[in-house]
Amino acid sequence: MEQAEIIALIQRELPRLIAQDPSLRDFVLRTVSELYVPRREADIKFDRILDELRRDREEQARRWEEQARRWQEQDRKWEEQARRWEEQDRRWQEQARRWEQQDQRWQEQARRWEEQDRRWQEQARRWEEQARRWEQQDQRWEEQARRWEEQDRRWHEQLAEIRRLDKRFESTIGALGARWGIASETSFRNALVGILTESFGVEVLNLTLYDQEGEVFGRPDQVELDLIIKNGLTIACEIKSSIDKAGMYIFDRKVNFYARHHQRQIDRKIVISPMVDPRARPVAEALGIEIYSYADAVEGL
Known part of the structure; x- marks a missing residue:
């Protein structure tokens, strides 16, 4: 018989023979046991494989979730970065516009500086010429x-x-x-x-007295005084070519010196001078001295 026929015969008769003869079943089981794992052990292995697959699937899912979270975070960062880049690009464009304006200003300023330098050179030439x-x-x-x-x-x-x-x-x-x-x-x-x-009929006296105590001049010296006497009226007279404020004080001290030492009252004090210092007039008024100058007239003698 051919091999194919034998295989067909075994497939047709083997189930009936195994069912009729238990020893044949055991023989078949022993024969194929080396080729197949027992069911329990296969179940255990299968469960272990399923567990490993489940754990792998869970780990893979966790990794996918973590990766998705990272991708979301990365997307957020990319969006934020894109927004920053957009803002930066806007700033760069604004800065570029400013730079362009500044460059125009610099060019204008450079032109002005160049013009100013030309003027300075011209002015320097003029200064050199002026120097x-x-x-x-x-x-x-x-x-x-x-x-x-x-x-x-x-x-x-x-x-x-x-x-x-x-x-x-x-x-x-x-x-x-x-x-x-x-x-x-x-x-x-x-x-x-x-x-x-x-x-x-008036008596005129020119007296020369000696001031021992220096009452008039501040030191001992002779004192000259003119007196005009009429009917008991005594007038002290000072005739000077010019007189100032100090002269007025000296004349008053001479009069007081004479009146005190000779116990005689002086009724009038008169100064006759063509040149009287204006500052001497208030002094004469305060001391009661009459002044006659220029065309002034002496009356009441």
């Missing part, structure tokens, strides 16, 4: 200063000569003035004595 002119002018001024210095030296020499002559003239004029003042005072006093004594 050259100033240098020439300075040389002229130095020459002029040298001339002025020489002229100033001559003027100082002439001024010194003028001052020397002026001192001589001043000394001469002063001496003449002093002599003229003394002569005028003496002449006026003599005339006053002659007129009042001879024509009006």
Whole structure:
């Protein structure tokens, strides 16, 4: 018989024979046991495989969920980054626009600087020209200063000569003035004595006293005083070519010195002078001194 026929015969008869003869079943089981795993062991292996597959599936699901979470987080980061990139791109565009405007300004400023530099160069040229002119002018001024210095030296020499002559003239004029003042005072006093004594019967006295204590001048000295006496009325008179504030105080002290030491009342105090210092008039008014100057007249004698 052919192998195919034998196989067909076994497939047809084997189930019936196994059912009729248990020993045959055992033989078949022993024969195929080496090729197939027992059912329980197969179930255990199958369950273990299923568990491993389940665990693998769960682990894979967990990994997929973790990966999905990471992908979501990454998507969020990408969206955030995209938003940042978009914002940055907007800023870059704005900055680029500003840079463009700034570049235009710089170009305009560079043009202005270039124009200003041209002007400065032109101004520098003018300054150099002006400096050259100033240098020439300075040389002229130095020459002029040298001339002025020489002229100033001559003027100082002439001024010194003028001052020397002026001192001589001043000394001469002063001496003449002093002599003229003394002569005028003496002449006026003599005339006053002659007129009042001879024509009006008035007694005129020129007294020379000695101030031992220095009450009048602050040190011992002679004191001269003119007195006019009529019918018991005593008038102290000071005749001066010129008088100032100090002269008024001295005249008042001379009068007080005479009245105190001679126990005599002075009814009037009169100053006769053609030149009275304006500052002496308030002093005379405060001291009760009458002033007669220029065309003033002495009345009531």
